[in-house]
Amino acid sequence: MAELQVRHLLAPVIELALQAGLLIEAELSRPDGPRGSGDKAEIDVEIEKLLREGLQQILACDFVGEETGVDLSGHRFAWVVDPNDGTADFLKRRPGSAVSIGLLRDGTPVLGVVYAPVNAHGPDCIAWAEGLQTLLRNGQPVSRDLCSATLSSDSVVFVSYSAYLKPEQNAVLCRPAIFHPMPSIAYRLARVAAGDGIAAVSLYSVSTHDVVAAHALLRAVNGDIWNERGELLRYASPNAFSCSVRFCFGGAQAACAELYSRPWNSLLDTGSASEVSGDEPDNMILSELMALAIDVLGDQNIAKAWFHTPALGLSGFSPIDLLSTAQGSVQVRDLLQRMRYGVYQ
Incomplete structure (x- = not known):
């Protein structure tokens, strides 16, 4: 298939992708919340x-899918899909x-679409x-x-x-840069490509379905993705990297080179970065509500x-x-949700 046809x-x-986003929105709107547990959601x-x-x-x-399996025949093209990257956070609403x-075409990312239908700034595709000269963000060209x-x-x-x-x-x-936490490595990388950040980091082992789409977006803006040893991520097959990947760093080359040289293992020395010791439930609640407040208010210091x-x-x-009480925490969470939708008065 010619390059011009890929663009088409x-x-x-x-x-x-927009149709899939409607299903994500509907699932989040269920009275009992999204179906599933851990990192597995039925909607995926x-x-x-x-x-x-x-x-x-x-x-x-x-075709390489996270949920429905892998079909490889040696075709030079392969779709690589994650239906809902960031499932664990999605299940927590x-x-x-x-x-x-x-x-992928012969192992090179030639097309990418990353669509976050529900986030603090509105739907973002x-x-x-x-064959395109620029990225498209919600249908509008973005130079980067x-x-x-x-x-x-x-x-x-x-x-x-x-x-x-x-x-x-x-x-x-991350210094001197500001760090901004958010779900989905695919969307983090996509936002870097679109101009919102300089680099994105994942300290969790990624698979090809997590990054191929965003890798295409980074190619469009002269960015790339590296592992923790500074090796470029490339594809031995549509479902396997040509090098092992523990951490990944995507974005500008100079920024990522500086980042992957830093001691990110220090975040994991006392266990997973997503774990909180059982004797600190208030800290866990505060962290979750602080994340929500930053999403709603748009700035860490303001939050x-x-x-x-x-x-x-x-x-x-x-x-x-x-x-300090479960009832009070619910009140704070409810207020933030009302602020998000403009019904807090």
Whole structure:
């Protein structure tokens, strides 16, 4: 298939991603919350079946899916799909999970669509295919070039949601940039490509379905992805990297080189970065609500100040004063959700 035809595949792939996003929205709106537990959601399988059928109609070729399996025949093209990257956070009703659809041609990412239908800034679809001069973000062209980009006090490094549990360590590891936690490595990488950050980091072992789509987006802006040893991520097959990957760093080359040289293992020395010791339930609640407040208010410092400010919606109490009880924590969470949708008065 010629390069020009690859570009022509993008519009129907975007449309398919938007359809999948409607299923994610509907699942989050269920009165009892999304179905599933741990890192397995029932909607993920339903979405991937939709995507598999639709993508094969767009281009019949090999397929790598997180949920419905791998079909490899040696075809030079392969769809690589994560139906809902960030499932564990999605099941906790945290916004920011993403549909990730990538296309490999002879092991090279030539098309990518990453769509986060529910997040603090509204639905966000970032897409590109070989042959386009720029990325498309929600249908609008975005010019971006990571060639000379470096870490600075004005830049942002996207890290996993659990970074809220160890803010001081993450701040040191990302400095002089600001760190911003969020679900979905696919969406973190996509936001870097679109211009929201300088680099994205994952301290969890990634698979090809996590990164192929975003890798295509980074290719479009002269970015790339490296492992913890500074080796470029490349594909031995549509479902296997050519090198082992423990941590991954995606974005501008200079920024990622500086980041992967830092001691990220220090975050994992006392266990998983997503774990909190059982004798600190209040800290766990505070971390989760702080994450929600940052998503709603859009700034980490503003969110911290908000927790210590008397709120009319809490009968004049400061949010921090109510977190010592389960009922108070529910009140704070409900207020933040009402603020998100503009119904807090």
